[in-house]
Amino acid sequence: MSQSTYAIGHQQPDTDTVISAIALARLKQAQGTDVVAARAGELNPETEFVLDRWSVDSPTLLEDATDEELLLVDHNEYSQTVAGAREATITQVVDHHRIGDVTTGDPISFRAEPVGSTGTILTGLYDEAGVDIDEETAGLLLSGLLSDTVVLRSPTTTDTDREVAERLADIAGVDYEEYGKELLAQKSKLGEKSPREMVLGDFKEYDIGDDVLGIGQIETVEPETVLDQRDAVIEAMDEVVAERGYAVLLVLVTDLLEEESTAFIAGDHTEAVGDALDSTFTDREAFLPGVMSRKKQVVPPVEDALK
Template identity: 40%
Template sequence: MSILVFGHKNPDTDTICSAIAYAELKGKLGKDVKAVRLGEVNEETKFVLNYFKVEKPELIESVSGKEIMLVDHNERTQTADGFEEAKVLELVDHHRISNFNVDEPLYVRMEPVGCTATIILKLFKENNLLPAPTTAGLMLSAIISDTLLFKSPTCTECDVKAGKELAEIAGVNIEEYGLEMLKAGTDLGGKSESELINMDMKIFEVDGSKIGVAQVNTVNEAELLERKEKLLVEINNIIKKEGLKFFIFAITNILSNDSTGIVAGDGNAIIEKAFNEKIDNNLIALKGIVSRKKQIIPPLTKAIQEA
């Protein structure tokens, strides 16, 4: 039976592409590993998979009874159903460690870089291997996505170096391809409110409080803000269903590198303290904020802990 490798629920480009890349690496090292996914792929990831002519991984509902490897996440609120009944063998990630408990020792590779694919390239090279050109293209796409073409504050020199190496292997012009790819990810017109929020939503647990933070990239935030009331209905449904304290839906403009947050729930004081901005009619300006991992979750965590 194949070992399953996967990233978080509501998968993004790094989660999908890193799962595929890690499965390739493990295959080259003699393991029977299969990349799978925990949800539907978004428009950006569809563009990437189509561009490099790669099939999307199989969708799975539960990992109960399976041997598994995790990439691009570790929090229990973001991983697969059946996690407690699975055997976790390995973890490769670039996020904070939180709510992660296992019964047995495992291999863990965590680095404070902008993208999981950057770490996976290091692992290829440490084993004197290189990814196939197509896989290199997927890994490059993951780095472009997670670092917003090297403009995000999460981006490190390691990510830039890895991106250049992978572009050479893949035979891709980073700037041209990267802009085309990011633009493809902002095509949101045909999405329902539920689809917009669930495209890239994560639930975090901080000091016993569960909070939700979803994010979309756009070049026209006004178009999405026109749908605010309908989005709030959907957000409040999620708050009720998941038992969340509050929810922020961050709409990020990839041209201006600013975000606007649609806020709901019982957390206005915490959110205002975290970002030193007032919430007005369920909206908060998040100037210069593009990264959930580095610019949204840390100040919210601090504000909750100090409340």
């Protein structure tokens, strides 16, 4: 069976990871390389809205990447990769997170930048390759950028993100603030999700020595929808910890309008994690004013505390 080449993001895919896979596959195709855009899980309501808005088909669902060739976007840690990634050939990485544990047998193109979204980096890659960004691709890239930076409000946002957002919005023919409000409304749709689905909907694992840290994030403009179910959410977290053996499991309920989060905790090290976040967990809940970014404001201090 011949090897296929897939551009693919992390498990529990969000908008930036799905859009980045599509955009990188399109760039490679424009350069004469046959690459298929793929996803490692089901789409969330915001991403479904974006694909419908720009009339783009959903990427291929890849359930096992064993013996395939992969171009990783928006992640570079095995704990977040598609199943079978350790038995795949990884030939490129485009990411805006910390450098993780993905290793390769040969030198590869590895692009990691401290910006707010992978879409921002990909816009630069199009420029460097001399490939024009059409209206549809600009709309997709803008969607990923606005989603990951919470419409340029996240502390991860850089001047480069702002410049790229303005440019992409101009190409796509949209007002990025107005379009961003539409995305926030979609991001907040929890629908009939169970507490477990809320915990694992936007979820990432981090290997820290012999321990594993799990962090879920629920971004919403109606945080009370989740906070009113705190006991059921914490019960679901306990079940996940028992199943997966996490040292710590955090769930951030992020209020996109007030730009703050409430954290729930399961597992061990409650006091150490609270200290790391400059807060105190009372009845397994802590208030985190100004905290919106899992990547920048939560993972680094908690990782240091667990080490």
